[in-house]
Amino acid sequence: MENLKIDIEASGIKNIRFSEPMSQHTSFKVGGPAELFFEPADVEELKKTLGFVIEHKIPYYVIGNGTNLLVGDNGIRGAIIKVGESFGEIDIVGEEITVECGVLLSTLSKAAARNALTGLEFASGIPGYLGGAVAMNAGAYGGEMKDVIEWVEVLDENLELQRYTNTQMEFNYRRSIVEPRGFIVVRCKLKLKKGEQEQINGIMSDLAQKRKTKQPLHLPSAGSTFRRPPGYFAGKLIEDAGLRGFGIGGAQVSELHCGFVVNRGEATAKDVYDLIKYVQRTVFNQFGIMLETEIKILGEF
Numbered sequence: 341m342e343n344l345k346i347d348i349e350a351s352g353i354k355n356i357r358f359s360e361p362m363s364q365h366t367s368f369k370v371g372g373p374a375e376l377f378f379e380p381a382d383v384e385e386l387k388k389t390l391g392f393v394i395e396h397k398i399p400y401y402v403i404g405n406g407t408n409l410l411v412g413d414n415g416i417r418g419a420i421i422k423v424g425e426s427f428g429e430i431d432i433v434g435e436e437i438t439v440e441c442g443v444l445l446s447t448l449s450k451a452a453a454r455n456a457l458t459g460l461e462f463a464s465g466i467p468g469y470l471g472g473a474v475a476m477n478a479g480a481y482g483g484e485m486k487d488v489i490e491w492v493e494v495l496d497e498n499l500e501l502q503r504y505t506n507t508q509m510e511f512n513y514r515r516s517i518v519e520p521r522g523f524i525v526v527r528c529k530l531k532l533k534k535g536e537q538e539q540i541n542g543i544m545s546d547l548a549q550k551r552k553t554k555q556p557l558h559l560p561s562a563g564s565t566f567r568r569p570p571g572y573f574a575g576k577l578i579e580d581a582g583l584r585g586f587g588i589g590g591a592q593v594s595e596l597h598c599g600f601v602v603n604r605g606e607a608t609a610k611d612v613y614d615l616i617k618y619v620q621r622t623v624f625n626q627f628g629i630m631l632e633t634e635i636k637i638l639g640e641f
Contacts, residue, residue, distance in 0.1 A: 341375075344396070351392050355379040362415065362639070365422065366406035367467060369560040370609040372415030372639065379422045383526060386423065387499050393419050401638055402524055404469035405444070408476070408562050410616075412639035413609045423471060423524065432457075436490070437530040441471030445478070453544060458535030459488045461543040465551045467563060471525040475518035476634075477511045481547055486511035490531045494523040501526065514567055514634060556594040560603040565616060566631040574631055575599030581622050591615040610641050 341358075348356060356378050362371030376398065380386040393400045399418035403409060427442030432455050439448060449464035462483025466473060474492055477485050489506050496502045502523075509516045518525060551557060566574035578584070578598040585595045590607030593615065594600040601615055616633060624630050 344376075347396065348392070351388065353378065353389055353392055354385065355381055359415075360420070362406075362411040362420070365403065365420075366409045366411055367560060367562055368410055368603055368607075368609070368612060370413070370603060370607060370612060371409075371411030372413045372609070374411075374416040374418075374420040376419035377422065378419060379424055379426075381426045383495070383501070386421070386495065386524070389421055390495070390499055393421070404441070404472040405467065407468035408472065408635045410562065410609060410612055410635055410637045412613070412637075412641035414640035416639040424469070427471075427526070429527075435532050435534060437532065438527065439470055439530065440527045441469060441474070441525045443470045444468070445470060445473055449544065452532060453537060453540045456535055456537040456540065457532040458540050459483075459532040460530070461540060461547065464544040465548055470528070474509075474525045474528055475516055475523075476514050477516050478514075481550075484511070488530045488532060490529040492528040493526045494518065495526055497522045554597055556596045556600050556602050559594070559605075561594070561600050562635045564599050564634050565601045566599060566619075567634045569629050569631065572629060573599075577623050577627055577629060577631070578619055581619075581626050583619055583622060586615075586618075588615040588618060593619065609639075613637065613641055 356376065358376065359373040360377035361373050363369055378389045380389050400421055402421045402423060404423060424442045427440040429440045430443055430451050431438045435457060437452065445463045445466045445468060448470060449460045452460045462479065462481045466478050466480055473485050486506060491503050491505050492509055493501055493503050568574055575598040578593060583593045584598050586593045589611030590604050591611035592602055592604050594602045601612055620631050
């Protein structure tokens with residue numbers, strides 16, 4: 341590690357921390373340390389950082405706001421590269437918004453509303469940065485990112501910037517070409533429509549109230565834990581399996597929404613992981629359906 345620190349210093353890479361607690365970078369509020377934690381300030385530093393870890397054969401994972409991430413209690417061997425708030429530019433011209441990947445969806449939705457632009461109301465309560473939302477085609481209440489995206493600019497596997505149209509992104513339910521091809525979303529252009537600001541704010545307010553009454557927003561979680569199986573709803577299957585409120589250690593199937601696994605305050609990452617596996621086994625044994633996780637699971641447990 342000492343030699344690696346010397347190499348990092350010689351490379352000129354900044355914004356690096358060692359043994360960084362991942363509990364500070366995930367919405368579950370659990371997770372051990374990442375050996376290396378980079379937070380590049382711009383695209384050029386991102387390229388330099390990626391080039392460094394690739395050259396030194398350091399395993400790495402790129403994260404955004406950590407709202408769909410579970411990291412093991414024993415941490416991560418290798419590097420975490422956080423593409424965060426420094427990628428925060430928003431440019432609105434007419435009905436088009438060009439925006440960088442580190443902008444929170446809530447911030448972006450409010451910016452659209454201030455400019456009387458409709459189409460992003462569905463995203464106003466989705467946690468996380470735009471980059472992750474684009475990569476997984478995030479959606480809620482009948483809307484998805486694919487509905488508003490015109491093009492996406494990514495850093496490809498050769499560390500070159502490439503632009504893909506909406507069609508080329510091959511958006512599907514919670515999927516796009518980003519993860520399979522190892523791309524990193526840098527920015528994108530959204531095409532919205534002019535609307536009535538009061539009506540837009542009203543829709544966002546109604547959706548916020550729905551979330552407040554139907555989702556356990558008061559407890560740490562990663563949102564919907566499982567993908568929706570074709571023809572079913574994950575939360576309904578979990579409830580029908582008798583698991584509402586079931587817990588392991590400090591982790592619990594939410595009593596408010598069975599599709600959420602929550603941290604009641606003292607959970608370890610292993611508690612969360614074990615509960616996820618228990619839910620999958622139970623639902624499969626009762627209904628023959630294997631629930632696929634929507635969250636990403638990293639590190640050592």
